[in-house]
Amino acid sequence: MSVEPQTGRRFLICSCEGSMPLDADAIRRGCRGEVTAATQLCGAELDRFQAIAGEDGPLTVACTQQAALFLRVADENNRANSIKFANVRETAGWSSDADRAGPKMAALLAAAAEVTAPAPMVQLESGGVILIYGRDEAAIQAGDLLKEHLDVTVLIAPPAVIAPPRSADCPVAKGRIASIKGHLGAFDLVVDEFAEAAPSSRRMLTFGPSRNNARSTCDIVLDLTGGPALLPADLRDGYLRADPGSPAAILQAVLKARDLVGTFEKPRYITFDAGLCAHARSKKIGCTRCLDACPAGAISPAGNHVAIDADICAGCGQCATACPTGAASYALPPEDALVRKLRAMLLAYRQAGGERAVMLVHDEIHGSPLIDALARFGDGLPASVLPFAVNEVTQVGLESITAAFAYGVSAVHFLLRAKPRHDVSGLMRTIALADPILAGLGFGPDRLSVIATDDPDRLIEALRTAPANAPTPRPANFRAVGGKRDVLRFALAELHRAAPAPVDVIPLPEGAPFGAIKVDAAGCTLCLSCVSACPTSALRDDPERPALRFVEDSCVQCGLCRTTCPEQVITLVPQIDFRASRAPTRVLKEEEPFCCIRCSKPFGVKSSIERVVAKLEGQHWMYSGSAQRLDAIKMCGDCRVSFVAEQGFESYGAQGPTVRTTDDYLRDREIKRDPDGHFS
DSSP: OOOOOOTTOEEEEEOTTTTSOOOHHHHHHHHOSEEEEESOTTTTTHHHHHHHHTSSSOEEESOSTTHHHHHHHHHTTTOGGGEEEOOOIIIIISSTTGGGOHHHHHHHHHHHHSOOOOOOEEEEEEOOEEEEEESSHHHHHHHHHHTTTSEEEEEEOTTOOOOOOSSOSSOEEEEEEEEEEEETTEEEEEEEEEEEBOTTOOSSOOBOOOBSSEEEEESEEEEESOSSOSSGGGOSTTEEEOOTTOHHHHHHHHHHHHTOOEEEEEEOOEEEOGGGOOSEETTEEOOOHHHHHOSSSOEEEETTEEEEOTTTOOOOOHHHHHOSSSSEEEOSSOHHHHHHHHHHHHHHHHHTTOOSOEEEEEETTTHHHHHHHHHHHSOOOOTTEEEEEESOGGGOOHHHHHHHHHHTOSEEEEEEOSSOSSOOHHHHHHHHHHHHHHHHTTOOSOOEEEEEOSOHHHHHHHHHHSOOOOOOSSOOOOOOOSOHHHHHHHHHHHHHHHOSSOOSEEEOOTTOSOEEEEEOTTTOOOOOHHHHHOTTSOEEEOTTSSEEEEOGGGOOOOOHHHHHOTTOOEEEEEEEETTGGGOOOEEEEEOOEEEOTTTOOEEEEHHHHHHHHHHHTTTOGGGTTOHHHHHHHTSOHHHHHHHHHHHTOOTTSSOOOOOOOHHHHHHHTTOOBOTTSOBO
């Protein structure tokens, strides 16, 4: 296996006061760079760190706990931007398998050293106007806690039977939120049964006349009703919920709301190219995968493509994994950068002598604390389990899974919450798509699994009982570049080369982004409506003769051809044909052209022209009694215009009324004009 040397890379590893063994030789073999070992880098050897950090070249430090300290020290020499950090203690060193964790440490360091560009950011502005929506006095109490910090309005849902507050520090009204849209800093609400509280309320709040469709705007919404969420899956910035029966939960929500004033930045999670979108053409709906997958309600139809609201997007990434064309791609990091990080990790693991790598995909918010708890209070992760941290587990698509197996992993596990905070059906569809590909190429079953738990003990039990599968005997070494669709094609081609038992064609489940189409040639009229609708040019015509051609490598199974076809003779065939990238254009139907009877230029499909003539001859009043009229149908457009003009044909087959002018009218009545235009 030939791997390019990683010149200029430096790695600083620390045994954390001897609490874990370090296999510097294995790390050096895997990382292929300069490796320096230490014992107490954040204390007694801090000067050593400062000296190493001051040298030129990128530096990766095997410690995340003291990252803030190291950055402060490095900033004294303006070297903070060149330093990256990797956690090898909780993920590898603090483990019952620590003596065999050298290859794993090398893998983690190599992955951390991989350079990724920062994601673009979007800004949200909040002026601190909050609407507290509740059912009882808890909403007013929350308003009392926030009135010194935010501009508070309290809305009580009907029937609003509560005692009036002692003082009118913030407005109180009754109403039911009928609809809500927007995000932090820009919520727009419609309220039914809206009525303001009367200041003369005595025992219970009384309200004035109510009205529907009252509109309101605010920056923050605090929902204390205890009912269903007003917005999808609680993923909207600025929308907070709490159980009205839990004072602790209300206090936590109040503290969060108090801090939501000012300018906030969030990543632009999705990069979107509307020109690649296959949503619709000519008001015919094709692909709706991203619309079906988004749990945050951030995607909406916008003509021939969709629109993704970056202010609403919660970053789950399921639209990017579902998008068949690459119009939507993840930006934290992009798919090609994520695959390159996978490559660095798995190549380093193999170079350091590691065997049968198992990848554990997790996020930082849920997965990392679980792994830390397992290391601190249990046996830690096995030496063969490589934790792979991502922003959201659901951002991992087919390109990353296929690349991982091509690089040599034995299995991939996805670590999720026991109760995910949003719908993860997109991830399950990705697994359902990858499973038949892996099985069809000889990898066998049980290579992909989901571990949904909040318990470290259940996590380690699931990892230990998972089948010990063998990796591919021919691991790949490719470097991914390009857009999402390009990376996916490349990864699949490399997986096919590395597969234990490669085959050419594998059937896939419905909704797969690859496949062919079948056309009932007997019913196809070669109208070519499907060609004009196809967003990827998988369907093409022939400029020389009537024909319908197909390029399977370009087909994304969006269904627009099937929806557009007036004869309904197109069927989608989801499959992956590994020969498609090298296959020539396939002709689905071809006919002889009809030649103009006047100039002999081919202008249409012979069978279609003959069928039209047969239907009109002697059966249509417009063409009855004149064979010459049928000849016009057998001519190209230019000849037909000339022919009609020469013959003086009327459009409706009969002589129309004569066009009469003013002079004709006057002459019939013997009325004359004088030279000045006056009538006599």
